[in-house]
Amino acid sequence: MADFADAFLNAEIAVAAWPILWLGLQQTVLLALLVVPLGLAAGVGFALLSTRREPWLRWPLMAMIDIFRAIPPLVLLILLYAGLPFAGLDLGAWGAVAIAFLLNTGAYYAEILRAGIESVPRGQAEAARALGLRRWQVWIFVVLPQAVRNVLPDLLGNTLEVVKLTSIASVVALPELLFQARQAQSVTFNATPILVAAAAYFLLLWPLVRLLSRLEDRKLAAQR
Amino acid sequence: MSGWEGFAFSFLNARVAAEYWPKILEGLGVTVALAVLVVVSGLLLGLGLAVLRCLGVRPLNWAIVFLVDLFRALPPLVLIVLIYFGLPAAGIGFSGFWATWLALTLVLTAFAEEIFWGSIRAVPKGQWEAGRALGLRFLPILRRIVLPQAIRIAVPPLTNRTIAITKGTALGSVVAVSEILGAAQSGMAFSGNPTPLMLGAAAYLALFLPVVVAGRWVETRFAWRR
Numbered sequence: 001m002a003d004f005a006d007a008f009l010n011a012e013i014a015v016a017a018w019p020i021l022w023l024g025l026q027q028t029v030l031l032a033l034l035v036v037p038l039g040l041a042a043g044v045g046f047a048l049l050s051t052r053r054e055p056w057l058r059w060p061l062m063a064m065i066d067i068f069r070a071i072p073p074l075v076l077l078i079l080l081y082a083g084l085p086f087a088g089l090d091l092g093a094w095g096a097v098a099i100a101f102l103l104n105t106g107a108y109y110a111e112i113l114r115a116g117i118e119s120v121p122r123g124q125a126e127a128a129r130a131l132g133l134r135r136w137q138v139w140i141f142v143v144l145p146q147a148v149r150n151v152l153p154d155l156l157g158n159t160l161e162v163v164k165l166t167s168i169a170s171v172v173a174l175p176e177l178l179f180q181a182r183q184a185q186s187v188t189f190n191a192t193p194i195l196v197a198a199a200a201y202f203l204l205l206w207p208l209v210r211l212l213s214r215l216e217d218r219k220l221a222a223q224r
Numbered sequence: 225m226s227g228w229e230g231f232a233f234s235f236l237n238a239r240v241a242a243e244y245w246p247k248i249l250e251g252l253g254v255t256v257a258l259a260v261l262v263v264v265s266g267l268l269l270g271l272g273l274a275v276l277r278c279l280g281v282r283p284l285n286w287a288i289v290f291l292v293d294l295f296r297a298l299p300p301l302v303l304i305v306l307i308y309f310g311l312p313a314a315g316i317g318f319s320g321f322w323a324t325w326l327a328l329t330l331v332l333t334a335f336a337e338e339i340f341w342g343s344i345r346a347v348p349k350g351q352w353e354a355g356r357a358l359g360l361r362f363l364p365i366l367r368r369i370v371l372p373q374a375i376r377i378a379v380p381p382l383t384n385r386t387i388a389i390t391k392g393t394a395l396g397s398v399v400a401v402s403e404i405l406g407a408a409q410s411g412m413a414f415s416g417n418p419t420p421l422m423l424g425a426a427a428y429l430a431l432f433l434p435v436v437v438a439g440r441w442v443e444t445r446f447a448w449r450r
Contacts, residue, residue, distance in 0.1 A: 007313030066440075070432035072394035075405050075425055082409075083418040086234040161388070164299035171398060178302055182309075191310030198302050205297040213293070216342060 010192040017184040017193040024180030025200055031166045031176055035101035036159055042102050043109025048139070050114055068107035074168050076100045081172045093174040097166075105162050112154045116147035153215040160208050164201070177201065240419040244411040248423045251407030252431065258321065258403060259390045262328040266389070267382075269329065270336025277341055278366065288337065295334035300392045303327035308399040324396035332389045336382060343378040344370060380443045387439050391432060404428060 050061045068076070081096035091099065120143050128142040129135075148155065170179035177197050184193035277288050295303075308323035318326065347370050355365035397406035408424025 004314040008310065066433060066436050067429065070391075070436045071425060071428050072391040072405070072432075074394045074397070075428055078405065078409065079418075079421055079425055082412065083235070083421050086418045087231060160296075164297075167299035167301045168395070170301070178299070178305065182305065185309060191306070191313050194302070194306050194310055198298055198306055201299060201302060202294060202297045206293060209293050209297045212296075213338070216338070 006190075008191055008195055010190055013184075013188050013190050013192040014196050017181075017188065017196065020180045020184055021177065021193060021196055021200065024175060024177035024197070025204075027175055027180075028166055028177040029204075031097070031169060031174070032163045034098065035105060035166065036162055038098060038102050039105025039162060040109055042106025043113055046106055046110035047113035047117060050110065051117055065107045065110055068103045069111065071104075073100060073104040073165055074171065076104055077168060077172060093169065093172045096172060097169045097174060101162070101165070105158075105165075108158050108161075109155070112151050112158060113147060115154075116151035117143060119150045120146045153212060153219055156208065156212055156215065160205060160212065163205060163208075167201075235418055235422050237417050237419040240411075240415045240417045241423060244407075244415065244420040245423055247402075247407045247411055248404060248420065248427055251402055251404040251424070252427050254321070254401065254407075255393050255403040255427075255431065258325060258328075258393045258396065258401070261325050262332060262393070263386055263390060265325075265329045266332025267336050267386070269333040270338075271340050273333065273337040274340035274344060275366065275371075277337070278344060292334040292337050295330045296338070298331075300327055300331050300389070301395050301398065303330060304395055304399055320396060320399035320401040323399055324393065324401055328389055328392050328395075331392070332386065335385045335389065339378050339382050339385065340374065343374040343376075346377050347373045376446065380446045383439045383442050387432070387435055390435075394428070404431075 046061060046065060050058060050065070052058060077096060077100040080091060080100050081093065084091060084096075124142055124146065125138050128138040133141065166176060167178040169176050170182065173179065175183075177200060178194075181193045181197035185191060273288050273292075277285050304324055304327040307318055307327055308320060311318060311323075351369050351373065352365060355369045360368075393403055394405045396403050397409060400406065402410070404424045404427050408420045408427075411420030411423075412418055
């Protein structure tokens with residue numbers, strides 16, 4: 001037990017490692033603030049395009065969305081980070097992470113939003129058109145607000161997953177929380193920094209998990 | 225070399241591909257084994273916890289809710305690293321394979337418990353009452369009346385979640401599991417050529433694209449009958 005506490009709950013090491021973990025935490029938050037809007041914007045774009053009825057647009061887009069949902073995000077990231085330099089294109093850690101998240105996260109958001117858009121009865125858009133709203137006004141003021149409300153728990157759930165997923169950026173040496181924790185662990189030969197990092201992730205994301213749990217509960221209650 | 229020839233030499237190099245595809249295929253076997261183990265243990269444990277929660281023992285339920293929250297909030301990669309690098313210090317050693325299995329199982333258990341529990345509660349109360357009126361006890365009602373209906377409700381959300389977590393097997397490459405990505409990366413390191421990585425990506429597509437498409441189908445099919 002003493003060994004366990006020494007290896008996992010070593011206060012001395014936690015205090016010593018905190019400054020670099022704090023830097024990592026800031027990078028993680030920054031990364032999340034970059035990739036969530038990026039993924040969401042791509043998702044809205046893909047979703048709007050995939051509701052078009054032209055088959056030459058719709059099918060390639062659906063195929064692309066499925067492909068990026070099928071490839072594990074870490075594989076995509078490594079492909080961009082370690083593979084592309086062979087083609088003379090070096091994106092750097094931030095560039096590779098940004099593009100990998102844009103494609104992966106965008107595909108997931110697109111799939112959710114598409115379901116949301118399809119859940120809005122067609123009559124809503126037709127009525128809005130009949131009232132003289134322009135096409136873009138119909139999207140912005142009538143269809144999208146209802147679509148987003150219908151799939152809000154899924155959107156938030158995906159956002160939680162995206163924030164958690166930023167931890168894979170540690171693999172390409174982007175100094176976010178997990179990367180910093182592993183650096184500290186390899187210097188001190190002690191697992192405490194990783195445990196502290198895990199606690200930081202938990203404290204950061206627990207409110208979102210609670211909120212999601214309640215939203216999902218309400219959705220099921222409405223179904224009953 | 226022209227641009228296209230250079231590209232083909234780097235990314236679609238037949239000689240490198242011929243040398244490394246057996247390794248990638250071995251990696252595919254490891255990925256499939258890991259994925260199957262995670263899916264089976266995660267879904268069973270999740271269902272077990274959801275059933276335990278039906279008993280309505282307060283302290284037990286709090287413990288379950290806390291565990292579910294914990295493993296929903298922690299990134300899988302953080303868990304893998306914690307188990308692989310952390311636990312040996314406490315005298316419990318895990319190989320990379322089993323560390324990845326344990327981490328992903330905990331995550332899938334948490335999500336599956338949440339979904340199963342929600343689905344059990346979505347079954348109307350009258351079903352329980354009718355069972356009771358027929359003289360059935362708790363377990364037979366659960367097994368024969370409630371769970372068959374609840375599992376139907378759980379299938380669409382569970383399918384997508386399970387696919388997403390199963391893709392996490394690629395994270396095993398970080399702790400030296402030679403699954404597809406691990407095999408592809410060492411192939412790339414040895415050959416100095418990214419062709420093995422392309423093969424790896426193709427292997428993932430061959431494995432997961434049918435699953436993703438099937439998942440989409442399951443989602444719409446089960447959704448109609450709600």
